[in-house]
Amino acid sequence: MTGLHAHQVVIVGGGFGGLQAALALRHAEVSVTLVDQRNFHLFQPLLYQVATGALSPANIASPLRSLVKRQANTRVLLGKAVGLDAPRKILRLADGELPYDTLIVAAGARHHYFGHPEWEAHAPGLKTIEDATSMRRRIFAAFEAAEREEDDAKRAALLTFVVVGAGPTGVELAGALAENARHTLPREFRRIDTATARILLVEAGPRVLAGFAEEHSVNAAAALAGLGVTVRISTAVVKIDDHSVVLRHGTEEELIATGTVLWGAGVQGAPIGKAVAEATAAALDRAGRIVVGVDCAIPTHPEIFVIGDLAHVGGIDAPPLPGVAPVAMQQGTYVAKLTLARLAQRTLPPFRYRDPGSMATIGRRLAVAQVGRWKLSGTLAWLAWLFVHLMALVRFENRLLVLMQWGWHYLTWNRNARLITGRDEKPTDS
Ligand SMILES: Cc1cc2nc3c(=O)[nH]c(=O)nc-3n(C[C@H](O)[C@H](O)[C@H](O)COP(=O)(O)OP(=O)(O)OC[C@H]3O[C@@H](n4cnc5c(N)ncnc54)[C@H](O)[C@@H]3O)c2cc1C
Incomplete structure (x- = not known):
């Protein structure tokens, strides 16, 4: 009550x-x-793992009612x-x-689509559970359509994924996509070689992970290249439609045929x-x-x-x-x-932010972390990232489930939440 x-x-x-x-x-x-x-609290930092089939939506969401059920002075309204x-x-x-x-x-x-709200229909962003399942649908439907496609050029377009924005979300998405294509999916398809999928990470600024120290940008770019991600810096997206994106680098424009564009920018x-x-x-x-x-x-x-x-x-x-x-x-x-x-008729000093540091993961045993002047990359940063994200999940039950899924994924490379669900808003067999 x-x-x-x-x-x-x-x-x-x-x-x-x-x-x-x-x-x-x-x-x-x-x-x-x-x-x-919504009737739940959402742990957005792990949304990209739902979008790429590693976790299920319920693993990263908790009903608000259950979170405050012992708090007698609080009610929740949907x-x-x-x-x-x-x-x-x-x-x-x-x-x-x-x-x-x-x-x-x-x-x-x-x-935010920088004055191009029409791009949202072609390039979903990642903020909600629906966004994540929409991305998941598009990613895995593209592999399915490629398996059935007879035309080489169309098949290549279906196996081309463009991620826009190389902040933490874009980097995490591109890394997880590459791991899917190179490690999780290969033995499951008969006609296509998923390892040949082309993953492009496009960034308008001069470096990836711009909010991090320069050496982390260099490490992250190298780690992405090692995973097979092509990073395009100082490159702006000028057009997106159902079948392609147009990129501009300096005065040069390039059309990339693709069935899947994912938005990790503004x-x-x-x-x-x-x-x-x-x-x-x-x-x-x-x-x-x-x-x-x-x-x-x-x-x-x-x-x-x-x-x-x-x-x-x-x-x-x-x-x-x-x-x-x-x-x-x-x-x-x-x-x-x-x-x-x-x-109580008192006041408080102004709000002051105490920065606990930041971290981003790129892939297995690949992450960067910085706390003040202390910088870490590689396996140690990755373990720190796993620990911090696990502990930050609000319920013990979710921590346990996520830990089990991560452990299984580490041993087998399997990603079991690769469900294609919901409405197919966009044809992927073009
Ligand atoms: C993909 C992704 C990855 C991220 N990774 C990290 C990370 O690794 N580390 C990190 O520190 N931060 C990360 N962030 C950022 C972090 O999630 C946000 O800074 C944080 O969620 C902001 O908290 P908030 O309370 O302002 O808003 P939110 O957590 O977004 O909560 C807003 C709430 O308001 C509700 N709401 C909105 N409008 C209305 C309305 N009109 N009526 C009723 N309810 C409404 C929503 O349903 C939602 O529950 C990430 C964000 C994203 C999207």
Whole structure:
């Protein structure tokens, strides 16, 4: 039963930031309502493993209700926030209204196609379970269609995969695709040699993993090449359709025939951010993030906090913090503490991010990690990556299941979650 307290805290989004805020309020004398359009918390860092058949969706998602079931002051509502009546302190849902005293908006981000929203139909991004299963369908349907294709050129196009964006997501996707093609699939097909699949990783900037130290970019590029991934840096995508992409490098354009393009490039704030900004006269930055003060609150509405991927903290001139889970989680804890401090007529110093370091994996025993000036690559970094990601999964049950799948995969190269499910939105036998 939900405890009854006068102060109503409403949290939009049960991702890393919102869930952390709710958990940090578990002993507080406030009523917490956690609203999400999904009934589960999603561990996005392992989405690429669902997209490439290594894990199943349920391995990386946990029902929100079960995560807060022992938290008597908290209720979970399945609902979509669509707007705000800021003067009356009412959150508008698609099918109702919720009054609040404190509102924490932690609605995350979506993909951004740099002014080409039409590319989304041809090049799915990776943010949701549906995105991951859509990628999975396209990847494995392409191999199936290639097995049946008589025409050499069409078969080659079906066995060409283009990954756009060489940040951690693009690098992880390209590496896992290469491992599928070279190690998991070969003995399963009779006509095609999956090891001949061409995997292109395209990056507009001058290096892969631009957020990491330069030596890590060099190591990652070498590791990708070793896996058989062709990396194209300083190369922009200028056109995508169902059968091809056009790349531009300097003044030269190249058309690549392909049936599968995967998007791992830009992100922008979730759509609800625009409605919140309009209702509160808050500014949005170029990536659609709401500009908030150093306390994560909207300057004109101190009772509304914005955290995580949707927030640009410290004013428009402050450099945005990286869109990573530790930022969202630390902000979730911070705004929970600040809410309680304010109720006790106290205040807190501004939010300060403590960077725990970053890591990215490329493939088996291939990863890079950096914590401050401490840098690691290869097997040790990979083991660190496995450990950190396993421990960061929110439920013990998921940790155990993922550990078992990874162990089995390590021994056999098998990826058992290679299901082609859902609607076939895009023909892959072109
Ligand atoms: C493929 C991928 C790989 C990543 N890898 C890493 C990594 O290795 N390490 C790392 O630190 N970070 C990683 N990140 C980034 C990390 O996942 C994000 O920074 C983090 O999820 C941000 O947390 P958040 O709470 O702001 O948003 P999210 O975790 O995205 O949560 C937002 C929640 O809000 C809900 N929501 C959105 N709109 C509404 C609405 N209108 N009404 C109701 N609910 C709504 C959503 O359903 C969702 O549950 C990765 C992200 C992706 C996509």
